[in-house]
Amino acid sequence: MENHPQNQLSEFFDQRLDAAAQALVQSHVAHCEKCAEELRHMATLRQSLKAIPQVQPDEVLYARVKSRVAPEPAPSLLARLGNIWESGLPAFAASAVMVLIGAGIWHELARPALPRPETVLNWDAREVRAKQVAPVRAAAFSPSKKSRKDPVYQITGAIAERPILKKVMPQCAAAQPAEMISGVIEVEFMVDPAGAVQPDLRVKRTTGSPALDTGATQALRQWQFVPSHRSDSGSIRFDLLNCF
Amino acid sequence: VSELEESFDRAMRANGEKILSLALRLTSRRDLADDLTQDTFVKAYEHWPDFRGRSDPGTWFYRICVNLWKNRLRDERRKPLGHGISLEGPEGLGPGEFLADQEPTPDESLDAAARQSQLTEALALLESKDRAILVMREIDDLSYEEIAEMLEIPLGTVKSRLARCREKLADLYRKTDA
Numbered sequence: 001m002e003n004h005p006q007n008q009l010s011e012f013f014d015q016r017l018d019a020a021a022q023a024l025v026q027s028h029v030a031h032c033e034k035c036a037e038e039l040r041h042m043a044t045l046r047q048s049l050k051a052i053p054q055v056q057p058d059e060v061l062y063a064r065v066k067s068r069v070a071p072e073p074a075p076s077l078l079a080r081l082g083n084i085w086e087s088g089l090p091a092f093a094a095s096a097v098m099v100l101i102g103a104g105i106w107h108e109l110a111r112p113a114l115p116r117p118e119t120v121l122n123w124d125a126r127e128v129r130a131k132q133v134a135p136v137r138a139a140a141f142s143p144s145k146k147s148r149k150d151p152v153y154q155i156t157g158a159i160a161e162r163p164i165l166k167k168v169m170p171q172c173a174a175a176q177p178a179e180m181i182s183g184v185i186e187v188e189f190m191v192d193p194a195g196a197v198q199p200d201l202r203v204k205r206t207t208g209s210p211a212l213d214t215g216a217t218q219a220l221r222q223w224q225f226v227p228s229h230r231s232d233s234g235s236i237r238f239d240l241l242n243c244f
Numbered sequence: 245v246s247e248l249e250e251s252f253d254r255a256m257r258a259n260g261e262k263i264l265s266l267a268l269r270l271t272s273r274r275d276l277a278d279d280l281t282q283d284t285f286v287k288a289y290e291h292w293p294d295f296r297g298r299s300d301p302g303t304w305f306y307r308i309c310v311n312l313w314k315n316r317l318r319d320e321r322r323k324p325l326g327h328g329i330s331l332e333g334p335e336g337l338g339p340g341e342f343l344a345d346q347e348p349t350p351d352e353s354l355d356a357a358a359r360q361s362q363l364t365e366a367l368a369l370l371e372s373k374d375r376a377i378l379v380m381r382e383i384d385d386l387s388y389e390e391i392a393e394m395l396e397i398p399l400g401t402v403k404s405r406l407a408r409c410r411e412k413l414a415d416l417y418r419k420t421d422a
Contacts (some may be wrong), residue, residue, distance in 0.1 A: 007407065009407070010403070010406055010407035010410055010411075011403060011407070013410075014381075014388070016388065016403075038414065041410075041414035041417045042410050042414065044417050045363075045382070045410060045413050045414060045416075045417070046382045048359065048360065048363050049363070049367075049378070049379070049382040049383050050382065050383055051360070052269075052360070052363075052364065052383070054261045054262070054264075054265040055261065055264045055265045055268055055277075056260070056261050056264070057260040057261065057264045057278075057281065061260070061264070061278060061281060061282060062253075062256065062257065062260065064282055065256065065282050065285040065286055065289070066253075068282070068286050069286055069289045069290075184275070237275070
């Protein structure tokens with residue numbers, strides 16, 4: 001019975017054996033179709049692995065790195081006002097705040113005009129820049145570290161190209177979440193031409209907590225997108241454990 | 245933006261593809277790969293002032309990425325079964341979704357596409373460190389010694405696991421030939 005150098009073929013393939021062993025295996029392979037075939041498979045495997053395409057990061061990834069390493073900016077007065085607006089406080093309450101801070105607001109107003117308020121209500125300047133850099137594959141982020149209660153979210157699919165008019169954030173997990181939950185939920189959803197999120201959502205990935213899942217889907221149903229001539233679908237991912 | 249930040253940004257962008265691809269191959273999941281890539285660059289940024297110009301940033305990022313991945317793997321193993329995100333296999337996403345972003349080029353034959361899909365599935369099903377060894381050797385052309393040092397495992401383990409992985413994955417081609 002022929003003695004195949006089975007346990008040496010891999011090293012032979014990488015030319016890692018010493019000269020004598022390398023020559024021995026070489027002479028065996030020259031007349032052993034089985035071992036020659038093993039080597040051909042190794043070569044095909046290497047070729048196929050090398051042929052797997054590289055993956056190009058999008059601008060969103062770079063923007064997220066930058067937002068994590070950038071020094072914390074002082075909260076903008078206008079951004080704070082925007083948060084007040086979004087939180088649903090009555091207009092008179094916002095007016096009262098404006099009166100209180102009236103003396104200091106002039107220099108804020110002297111800044112160049114911000115993009116449309118509905119797109120920046122809850123973003124800081126860095127995230128607005130990220131959005132502008134990557135308008136095609138749009139992905140939006142939760143507020144910066146100044147607001148620690150909103151989760152990070154990312155939208156993919158056709159709907160990512162439609163600006164958001166209103167967003168309602170789900171609750172984050174508690175500081176010490178129960179074990180067994182990932183905190184990440186992915187939901188597929190459809191938006192009608194009027195910009196409303198359709199009620200029949202599909203949870204692709206669960207957080208592991210029914211309460212968190214329900215909170216996220218209920219929040220998403222209240223989102224409003226800019227109207228369009230067609231319906232768009234997409235997917236949203238909330239990370240409810242790592243809220244910034 | 246300071247000169248330091250600019251130089252980091254350039255290095256990050258020059259190596260983004262390499263690190264994300266590595267992260268994807270190590271984790272087999274796009275969401276984990278994105279996280280790992282971000283963490284790699286955040287970590288690198290913290291040490292950038294000390295590192296700058298000492299060697300190739302790509303190699304340095306690569307090493308940071310592997311180290312972070314190893315730490316996560318270690319943390320995962322310390323947790324009781326079922327807690328947190330497993331790096332051991334295609335949990336959550338099916339193995340077929342590994343590299344799901346990749347689209348075949350128009351001239352690829354159906355056979356080649358099917359074979360690549362089978363390969364990525366098989367790769368995702370390997371034990372994490374086996375997959376890392378295979379990726380480092382076959383895709384990134386690291387030597388046995390470099391792999392052993394980076395993964396902190398004996399040289400003999402690199403040899404035996406590499407041989408085992410090759411044998412396992414060669415099954416794909418044996419079946420095709422049959």
